[in-house]
Amino acid sequence: MSTAKARTAHAKAILGPQLHDQLANTKVLLVGAGGIGCELLKNIVLTGFGHITLLDLDTIDLSNLNRQFLFRKKDVKQSKAIIAAQTAAPFNPNVRITPIHGNIKEPQYDIEWFQQFDIVLNALDNLDARRHVNKMCMAAQVPLVESGTAGYLGQVQPLLKDRTECFDCIPKPTPKTFPVCTIRSTPSQPIHCIVWSKSYLVGQLFGEDEDASGELDEAEQQGENAQEIATLRKEAQAFKAVRQALRTPGAGGADAAKLVFQKVFNADIKNLLIMTDMWRSRAPPVPLDFDTIVDGTFELRKDTGSAPAAFFAVNGVAKAQANGAEKANRSGNGNAVASGSKVPVEKEVPVAATTNGNGIGSNANGQAAPALKDQKALSLKDNLELFVASTTRLASRLQNGEESIAFDKDDDDTLDFVTAASNLRSAAYGIEGKTRWEVKEMAGNIIPAIATTNAIISGLIVLQALHLLRKSYNELRNVHLQFKPAVPLSTIKLSPPNQQCGVCRDTYASVLCDPVRATLGAVVKGIMGDDGREISVYEDQRVLSDPDWEDNFERTLESLNVTRGKFLTIVDEEGEVGTIAVGLGVLPPNHPYTEPPFILPSPLPKPPKKIKPAAIPLPETPQRTSLKRARSLDLQEDENGVIEIEPTPKKQKLESNKRKLNEDEQSPSKRRKLEKDGLLLMDGAQDNLEQEDFIVIDDD
Ligand SMILES: Nc1ncnc2c1ncn2[C@@H]1O[C@H](COP(=O)(O)OP(=O)(O)OP(=O)(O)O)[C@@H](O)[C@H]1O
Ligand SMILES: [Zn+2]
Known part of the structure; x- marks a missing residue:
C-alpha cells in the first residue's frame, strides 16, 4: 500500500x-x-x-x-x-x-x-x-x-x-456575588477577604477616584443595618488622604504604605468594633498593629490562642501553633478554620499545597517538603512586608504617570498587594490565610485546565x-464529562429550541448594502415589503425607530452606526409575529452604482406567528448530569457505561432583552416615556450620532 x-x-x-x-x-x-x-x-x-x-x-x-x-x-x-x-x-x-x-x-x-x-x-x-x-x-x-x-x-x-x-x-x-456587608464588614471566609481586597481596596487606593457609595445606598435600601452603613460610608470617605499620600512623590514610599495599613487594618476595624451589637453573635475582628508586627511582639489573640493564630505565626515561626492549632483541632468547633497542620485546599493545587503555618510546605505525610515561592504560607510579618513592598511599587507606578491601576492576576504588583491585603484582613478576622498561588487562583477565577x-x-x-x-x-447528543469515576460520561438527547429564545427563534435575513448610501427607512421598508404591520427597529439595544417615531428612516445606516456585521432587529409592535433579524453584509464589487445601494434577500423573510408562552410554568429541566436523576428515571447505562437521559420540557426562559423591549413597545407613548426617563432621542438627519445618543434600554 x-x-x-x-x-x-x-x-x-x-x-x-x-x-x-x-x-x-x-x-x-x-x-x-x-x-x-x-x-x-x-x-x-x-x-x-x-x-x-x-x-x-x-x-x-x-x-x-x-x-x-x-x-x-x-x-x-x-x-x-x-x-x-x-x-x-x-x-x-x-x-x-x-x-x-x-x-x-x-x-x-x-x-x-x-x-x-x-x-x-x-x-x-x-x-x-x-x-x-x-x-x-x-x-x-x-x-x-x-x-x-x-x-x-x-x-x-x-x-x-x-x-x-x-x-x-x-x-x-x-457569577456568584457576595452581599456588600459580608465583604465590607463581616467576612467569614478567605474569598470574602480576597474579593474585598481586589474589588474594593485596589480600586479605592489605586483606581479612578470613584465614589463607592452606590452599593452602600443599595444595601441601605435593602434594609441593612443603618449604623453599619454609616460607618462604612465614613470609612470610604476617609480614603481621600491615603489616596493623596500614595500619589505624592516622596511621601509615596513605605510611609504611605504604613498610612494605608493604619487606616484599613487598624482605624477602620476599631470603628467597626464600636458597633458592639454586631459582634454579639460573631467573633469581633482584631485591629492589627504595624509596629508590633514588625518587631515580632504582636499577638492576634492574647487570650485563648484560637485557631487562626496558627496560620499567622509571627516572624514565620509557628509561635501560636503550640497552643492555637492543637486547641483548634481538639475543639472541633466547626469553624471554617482548619488545623494547624493542614490548610484546606479549595481547589486542585499541585505540589506541596499544604502548609503548616510556619512557612514550610508539608506533604500528605506531614514531612517537610520545600515549597515553591508562591506556595509558601506567609506569616503575619511576611504579609505586612509584602503589603508595604507592593503598595510602594504600585504608588511609584502612579507617580510615574499611570492614571489608575486595577487588579490583574498577571500583574505581579497587584497580585502581591491582593495577597498581602487579603491575608492581613483574614488575620484580623480570624480567617485562615492563603498562599500567593491560592490567591491568584481564587482572585483570578482560575480553574486549572x-x-x-x-x-x-x-x-x-x-x-x-x-x-x-x-x-x-x-444520533446527536449533548455529552457531559463528569467527575464520577464510575460513570465519566453522560449523554442527553437534544431538546428542541426554546420557543421563547431571543436568538434562535428570530427569522434571520441578510441584506448586502453600502451603509454610506443606504437609509434605514429604505432597508426596513424593503424588508417589510407590503407587510403593513406596526414595527419597531433596534440595533442591539438601541431603539432606532418605533411606529410613532420614524425620524431615523431618513438617515443613512452609517450615520446611525449600523454597519457590516451588525443586525437590524425588526420587532412586531403587537408582539404577535416573530422578530426579523437583518444581518448587514457588503455589496459585491461589481454592484452597479445606478442600482439601489442594497440587495434584499429573496424571498423576503416571513416570520411565523408567535406561540404564546404557556400560562402554567412547565416543570424545571432536570439536573442534566445528575446520576441520581438518571437512576430515578430508571435508565440503564449502556455497554460503554454511558447513561442516556431524555430531555424534559424546560422552564420558560426569561424573556430576552429584546422581548422585554417588546412589552415596552406596546405603548405608543414609549418615546415620551423614554424622554421622561432622561433618555435622549435622535431628532433629525442632521444630528450627529454620538455614543451618548444611544438609547440603552437594559444592560446585559
Ligand atoms: N473573540 C475571540 N476571537 C477569537 N479567538 C478567541 C476569542 N475569544 C477567545 N478566543 C481564543 O479562544 C482560546 C481559548 O482557549 P483556552 O481556554 O485554552 O484559553 P487560553 O487563553 O489559551 O488559556 P488560559 O486562559 O487558561 O491561559 C484562546 O486561545 C483565545 O485566544
Ligand atoms: Zn435559542
Whole structure:
C-alpha cells in the first residue's frame, strides 16, 4: 500500500468511503486555538477534514505550553492560529489550513462569511464570543458544535437552527456575588477577604477616584443595618488622604504604605468594633498593629490562642501553633478554620499545597517538603512586608504617570498587594490565610485546565460533528464529562429550541448594502415589503425607530452606526409575529452604482406567528448530569457505561432583552416615556450620532 493510502486506510475503514470522501471537501471553521483548539485541530486534520479555517485572536503565552502541544517555547508571543496551522499541517499532506489571527467578533466575519462553512467548531473560553458565534451560526444556518471544559468537567453540545436548542436557549448562571456587608464588614471566609481586597481596596487606593457609595445606598435600601452603613460610608470617605499620600512623590514610599495599613487594618476595624451589637453573635475582628508586627511582639489573640493564630505565626515561626492549632483541632468547633497542620485546599493545587503555618510546605505525610515561592504560607510579618513592598511599587507606578491601576492576576504588583491585603484582613478576622498561588487562583477565577479533559472533549466534538455532517440528527447528543469515576460520561438527547429564545427563534435575513448610501427607512421598508404591520427597529439595544417615531428612516445606516456585521432587529409592535433579524453584509464589487445601494434577500423573510408562552410554568429541566436523576428515571447505562437521559420540557426562559423591549413597545407613548426617563432621542438627519445618543434600554 502506498504511504498516502496507508495514511487514510484506518480513517476510511472507520468512517466509510462516503463520509471519508465528503470530509476531504468539507469546509470547517475552528474558532479558538487554545487548550481545546489544539487538540481539536490535530483530531480534524487526522480525521481527514480537507479545508480548515482556524481563527484565534491571541498570541502564545509561556503558560500555554503545558497543554497546547502544537506550540513550543520558541513560539511564545507568536500568533496561535498561525503557529498551530504550521505545526498541524504536516500531519496530513492533503489538508489546507487557513489561519486567521483575529477576533471572531470583527465585522468582516458576517453572515456571508459564515455561510461558506459546512460546520463550525467552537473551542472558546468566554461567554461573549460563544454567544456571538452561536448567533452567527443561527443566522447563517450553519451547524455548530459548542464545547467547554472546566477542570475535570467538560461538555459538548451540537447546535442546529430549528432542530435543537441553541447556546442561548437556556439562560446561563450569573457569577456568584457576595452581599456588600459580608465583604465590607463581616467576612467569614478567605474569598470574602480576597474579593474585598481586589474589588474594593485596589480600586479605592489605586483606581479612578470613584465614589463607592452606590452599593452602600443599595444595601441601605435593602434594609441593612443603618449604623453599619454609616460607618462604612465614613470609612470610604476617609480614603481621600491615603489616596493623596500614595500619589505624592516622596511621601509615596513605605510611609504611605504604613498610612494605608493604619487606616484599613487598624482605624477602620476599631470603628467597626464600636458597633458592639454586631459582634454579639460573631467573633469581633482584631485591629492589627504595624509596629508590633514588625518587631515580632504582636499577638492576634492574647487570650485563648484560637485557631487562626496558627496560620499567622509571627516572624514565620509557628509561635501560636503550640497552643492555637492543637486547641483548634481538639475543639472541633466547626469553624471554617482548619488545623494547624493542614490548610484546606479549595481547589486542585499541585505540589506541596499544604502548609503548616510556619512557612514550610508539608506533604500528605506531614514531612517537610520545600515549597515553591508562591506556595509558601506567609506569616503575619511576611504579609505586612509584602503589603508595604507592593503598595510602594504600585504608588511609584502612579507617580510615574499611570492614571489608575486595577487588579490583574498577571500583574505581579497587584497580585502581591491582593495577597498581602487579603491575608492581613483574614488575620484580623480570624480567617485562615492563603498562599500567593491560592490567591491568584481564587482572585483570578482560575480553574486549572486539564489536558486530558480537553483531549476527551475534543474527541467527542469530532463525533458530534460527524453526526451533523452525515445529517444523522437522531444520533446527536449533548455529552457531559463528569467527575464520577464510575460513570465519566453522560449523554442527553437534544431538546428542541426554546420557543421563547431571543436568538434562535428570530427569522434571520441578510441584506448586502453600502451603509454610506443606504437609509434605514429604505432597508426596513424593503424588508417589510407590503407587510403593513406596526414595527419597531433596534440595533442591539438601541431603539432606532418605533411606529410613532420614524425620524431615523431618513438617515443613512452609517450615520446611525449600523454597519457590516451588525443586525437590524425588526420587532412586531403587537408582539404577535416573530422578530426579523437583518444581518448587514457588503455589496459585491461589481454592484452597479445606478442600482439601489442594497440587495434584499429573496424571498423576503416571513416570520411565523408567535406561540404564546404557556400560562402554567412547565416543570424545571432536570439536573442534566445528575446520576441520581438518571437512576430515578430508571435508565440503564449502556455497554460503554454511558447513561442516556431524555430531555424534559424546560422552564420558560426569561424573556430576552429584546422581548422585554417588546412589552415596552406596546405603548405608543414609549418615546415620551423614554424622554421622561432622561433618555435622549435622535431628532433629525442632521444630528450627529454620538455614543451618548444611544438609547440603552437594559444592560446585559
Ligand atoms: N473573540 C475571540 N476571537 C477569537 N479567538 C478567541 C476569542 N475569544 C477567545 N478566543 C481564543 O479562544 C482560546 C481559548 O482557549 P483556552 O481556554 O485554552 O484559553 P487560553 O487563553 O489559551 O488559556 P488560559 O486562559 O487558561 O491561559 C484562546 O486561545 C483565545 O485566544
Ligand atoms: Zn435559542
